[in-house]
Amino acid sequence: MEKTKGSIKERLLGYSLYFILLVILIVTVVLEPKFISVRNLTNILQMASTRSIIAMGIAGLIIINGTDLSAGRVIGCCSAVSAALLQSRTYQSRMFQDLGELPLAAGWLASVAVAVLFAAVIGFCVAYLHMHAFIASLGMQLAAYGLLCLFMDSNGNDGQPLSNLDARYDSFVKGAVSIGGVRIPYLIFYMIIAGVIMWVIWNKTVLGKNMYAIGGNMEAAMVSGIPVNRYIMLIFVLSGICVGTGAFLECSRVGTVTANTGLNYEFDAISGCVIGGVSFAGGVGTIPGVIMGVIILQTINYCLYFLGVSSYYQYIARGLIIIIAVAIDVRKYVRKK
Amino acid sequence: MSDVFLLEMLDIEKSFSGVKALDRVTLKVRPRTVHALMGENGAGKSTLMKCLFGLYRKDSGIIKIDGEEIAYTDPKDALVHGVSMVHQELNQVLRRNVMENIWLGRFPQKGGLVDHKKMYRDTKELLERLHIEIDPGEELAGISVSKRQMIEIAKAVSYNVRVLVLDEPTSSLSSEECEKLFAVMELLKKQGVGIIYISHKMDEILRISDEVTIMRDGKNVMSKSTQELTTDEIIKSMVGRELTNRYPPREHQVSEEVLLKVEHMTGLYEPACQDVSFELHKGEILGISGLVGSRRTELLETIFGIAQCKTGRLCKNGKEIRNRNSRDALRNGFAFVTEERRATGIFPQADIRFNTTIVNIRKYRRGPFLSDQKMRIDTQKMIDALATKTPDQKTRIQYLSGGNQQKVIIARWLLANPDILLLDEPTRGIDVGAKYEIYQLILNLAKEGKGVLFVSSEMPELLGLCDRILVMSNGRQSGILEGAELDEKSIMRLSVKYV
Numbered sequence: 001m002e003k004t005k006g007s008i009k010e011r012l013l014g015y016s017l018y019f020i021l022l023v024i025l026i027v028t029v030v031l032e033p034k035f036i037s038v039r040n041l042t043n044i045l046q047m048a049s050t051r052s053i054i055a056m057g058i059a060g061l062i063i064i065n066g067t068d069l070s071a072g073r074v075i076g077c078c079s080a081v082s083a084a085l086l087q088s089r090t091y092q093s094r095m096f097q098d099l100g101e102l103p104l105a106a107g108w109l110a111s112v113a114v115a116v117l118f119a120a121v122i123g124f125c126v127a128y129l130h131m132h133a134f135i136a137s138l139g140m141q142l143a144a145y146g147l148l149c150l151f152m153d154s155n156g157n158d159g160q161p162l163s164n165l166d167a168r169y170d171s172f173v174k175g176a177v178s179i180g181g182v183r184i185p186y187l188i189f190y191m192i193i194a195g196v197i198m199w200v201i202w203n204k205t206v207l208g209k210n211m212y213a214i215g216g217n218m219e220a221a222m223v224s225g226i227p228v229n230r231y232i233m234l235i236f237v238l239s240g241i242c243v244g245t246g247a248f249l250e251c252s253r254v255g256t257v258t259a260n261t262g263l264n265y266e267f268d269a270i271s272g273c274v275i276g277g278v279s280f281a282g283g284v285g286t287i288p289g290v291i292m293g294v295i296i297l298q299t300i301n302y303c304l305y306f307l308g309v310s311s312y313y314q315y316i317a318r319g320l321i322i323i324i325a326v327a328i329d330v331r332k333y334v335r336k337k
Numbered sequence: 338m339s340d341v342f343l344l345e346m347l348d349i350e351k352s353f354s355g356v357k358a359l360d361r362v363t364l365k366v367r368p369r370t371v372h373a374l375m376g377e378n379g380a381g382k383s384t385l386m387k388c389l390f391g392l393y394r395k396d397s398g399i400i401k402i403d404g405e406e407i408a409y410t411d412p413k414d415a416l417v418h419g420v421s422m423v424h425q426e427l428n429q430v431l432r433r434n435v436m437e438n439i440w441l442g443r444f445p446q447k448g449g450l451v452d453h454k455k456m457y458r459d460t461k462e463l464l465e466r467l468h469i470e471i472d473p474g475e476e477l478a479g480i481s482v483s484k485r486q487m488i489e490i491a492k493a494v495s496y497n498v499r500v501l502v503l504d505e506p507t508s509s510l511s512s513e514e515c516e517k518l519f520a521v522m523e524l525l526k527k528q529g530v531g532i533i534y535i536s537h538k539m540d541e542i543l544r545i546s547d548e549v550t551i552m553r554d555g556k557n558v559m560s561k562s563t564q565e566l567t568t569d570e571i572i573k574s575m576v577g578r579e580l581t582n583r584y585p586p587r588e589h590q591v592s593e594e595v596l597l598k599v600e601h602m603t604g605l606y607e608p609a610c611q612d613v614s615f616e617l618h619k620g621e622i623l624g625i626s627g628l629v630g631s632r633r634t635e636l637l638e639t640i641f642g643i644a645q646c647k648t649g650r651l652c653k654n655g656k657e658i659r660n661r662n663s664r665d666a667l668r669n670g671f672a673f674v675t676e677e678r679r680a681t682g683i684f685p686q687a688d689i690r691f692n693t694t695i696v697n698i699r700k701y702r703r704g705p706f707l708s709d710q711k712m713r714i715d716t717q718k719m720i721d722a723l724a725t726k727t728p729d730q731k732t733r734i735q736y737l738s739g740g741n742q743q744k745v746i747i748a749r750w751l752l753a754n755p756d757i758l759l760l761d762e763p764t765r766g767i768d769v770g771a772k773y774e775i776y777q778l779i780l781n782l783a784k785e786g787k788g789v790l791f792v793s794s795e796m797p798e799l800l801g802l803c804d805r806i807l808v809m810s811n812g813r814q815s816g817i818l819e820g821a822e823l824d825e826k827s828i829m830r831l832s833v834k835y836v
Contacts, residue, residue, distance in 0.1 A: 200450070204450040204451055204453075205449065205450055205451060206444050206446065206451060208451075209433075209437060209441075209444055209451055210441075210442075212430065212432070212433055212437075213430045213433065213437070213441055216430035216431065216432045216433060217428060217429060217430040217431070219428045220428035220429050220430050220438075220441065221430070221441065221442070222412075222428075223412055223424070223428050224428075224441035224442035225411070225412055225413030225416055225442040225443070226441065226442040283430065283432045283433075284432055
């Protein structure tokens with residue numbers, strides 16, 4: 001098979017998302033010249049950080065031709081659990097009044113455990129019951145929301161938002177270092193660390209190689225003796241770890257957990273993946289791509305927000321962006337005749 | 338030849354929901370030999386192989402390697418024991434590189450990470466040992482089918498293969514590429530490997546195999562040394578009847594009238610045909626020959642309007658027509674039986690009736706609904722006319738043998754009552770008996786005054802059937818042969834003209 005070189009039109013189309021990004025940036029800068037500042041840049045990166053950690057998990061699922069529509073609600077559950085465990089001890093209406101001071105890691109582990117549990121159930125449905133990830137995770141989305149509401153109502157909390165988080169938790173997530181007068185949030189470093197770890201897993205381990213193989217040609221993976229089901233399961237668990245970690249950070253970044261926390265996060269994650277070149281055809285995608293995709297998406301969101309565009313229009317914009325991204329992705333893999 | 342057997346499959350039995358697929362089948366392979374396994378489609382060859390790999394659980398019987406009984410339950414077991422198979426449809430991960438495909442499922446590791454250096458080194462060594470010139474780091478999507486086949490064989494060898502099964506390995510290779518494959522097989526034989534070779538091509542079997550086992554209807558028919566066999570004898574045992582002539586008699590008359598005129602046809606997207614012009618007469622079978630990759634399929638696709646053309650004119654019966662898409666083509670009286678039956682022909686989960694009527698489904702409307710009765714009548718008519726072997730119309734097409742599937746697809750197009758038929762490798766992967774019936778069908782169509790464009794990689798069948806043969810070379814038309822010029826040498830000469 002020869003590789004066909006796209007016409008100029010095709011190539012322009014391939015970059016159309018970057019054009020959209022550029023146009024939005026230019027419009028923003030023209031209307032609000034104040035936009036150009038280091039602070040806005042670090043803000044965007046900070047917002048992208050938690051989302052990209054979540055997206056890296058879901059990207060693995062898309063590579064094996066799966067997806068996770070439940071991630072948003074699961075993030076809600078994870079956040080609620082880690083917030084409840086790490087509320088400030090001086091706060092009068094804590095959820096667990098008798099709870100002693102827990103290490104931060106306890107909150108993180110609890111969050112990851114919750115996410116892995118959900119992911120494992122979906123993974124089981126996909127790997128062993130041969131369900132489509134779409135429907136398995138769609139079901140889980142609803143179930144997770146129910147569980148989240150139950151949790152928020154439990155222990156006399158009565159659905160009140162969970163807030164007043166432990167000061168250590170606050171500073172761990174919202175803290176920053178100052179390098180040459182520039183304030184760089186810790187979150188950006190967490191994103192980089194997570195990115196490096198995930199890059200190694202994807203490119204240097206058997207798990208990563210098998211992930212690409214299963215996504216690229218499941219049949220080939222099977223006849224090569226790869227225990228496909230087990231690896232599908234593992235990719236879901238890995239996704240759970242990412243989602244749980246992202247949720248743990250996002251919880252404190254936002255500061256308050258309600259029953260609506262996490263809503264539509266799966267959407268941002270999936271959009272980020274697709275914009276970053278993770279193909280729904282399976283078997284294709286890179287970690288730097290995912291991170292870039294999420295950053296592009298956050299930049300567009302941030303610009304719209306900065307310009308004071310109503311959130312209704314923001315929804316429309318986000319919806320259109322994912323459709324355009326997928327349309328471009330599909331074109332790449334359709335053989336031209 | 339040694340008297341010791343490397344692999345023995347004794348009295349293997351296997352039934353699927355009461356239907357006996359294998360009835361006490363025995364296959365014995367000696368080391369350092371090529372053992373051809375032959376039989377019509379549906380004779381049970383693949384079922385037997387699947388039992389060998391533990392993909393199917395045999396009902397009874399014994400499998401021995403080196404005299405020791407074995408029982409695999411998954412393909413990995415088989416691989417570890419040196420039994421491996423190169424499937425007809427290559428199972429590869431196209432977006433990954435050569436070495437990752439070879440070591441899939443058992444990457445070398447160092448400290449928990451994949452050891453890329455070792456993998457590269459080992460792959461290079463392996464490929465050199467087999468005289469295959471490919472860079473281990475190359476992505477598979479950019480490599481030709483024949484080379485990818487070699488990579489599959491290299492993969493099998495890397496498992497320290499003892500018994501290698503090759504399932505129709507040459508069906509998509511040019512003759513030059515076949516030679517390379519045979520050289521590698523020779524090499525493996527010397528290393529003590531026993532090769533089970535599944536193929537429909539007689540000349541190949543006679544040339545490279547040492548022994549032949551023939552199966553029919555799930556039973557052994559015979560096992561013999563190849564030297565004692567002739568093509569006719571093999572065919573006779575395969576089909577269970579005498580086939581005195583491999584091609585039906587030609588009784589059609591080519592009319593003077595030009596049915597289709599193709600002028601300067603050039604495709605828009607690569608790979609594309611370049612500047613092809615010819616005339617097709619009424620009642621003519623025009624063969625299209627060429628090596629793999631000579632873009633014969635692309636030519637048909639461009640004529641049919643599935644592939645866009647850059648330049649070119651089509652005239653039917655003297656009037657200019659345009660096929661911008663398949664609907665146009667259908668309306669203009671074209672029919673197209675595609676090359677890859679499984680990928681682009683059948684709807685595997687649907688029944689015979691659906692598969693027969695789908696192209697003309699609009700014809701069966703009665704008010705806003707479809708008339709089952711009309712569809713049933715037409716389907717039955719075609720089943721009878723083409724002698725399709727099927728329990729009934731409601732059988733899913735995937736359960737039919739390749740030849741019968743092909744008949745259903747041809748029936749589908751005949752119902753549209755086309756004037757011009759484009760047939761792309763209509764006999765690929767079909768057994769001898771069914772091939773004969775397909776040939777008869779094609780000749781009958783010509784007799785009715787239809788025009789047939791017949792693409793095939795098998796030169797004998799082109800020579801046996803066609804009135805003229807257009808030869809393609811690297812996308813271009815390198816000549817049209819007719820009359821006394823029609824022979825294999827001239828075709829080969831033209832095939833390589835622009836390579």
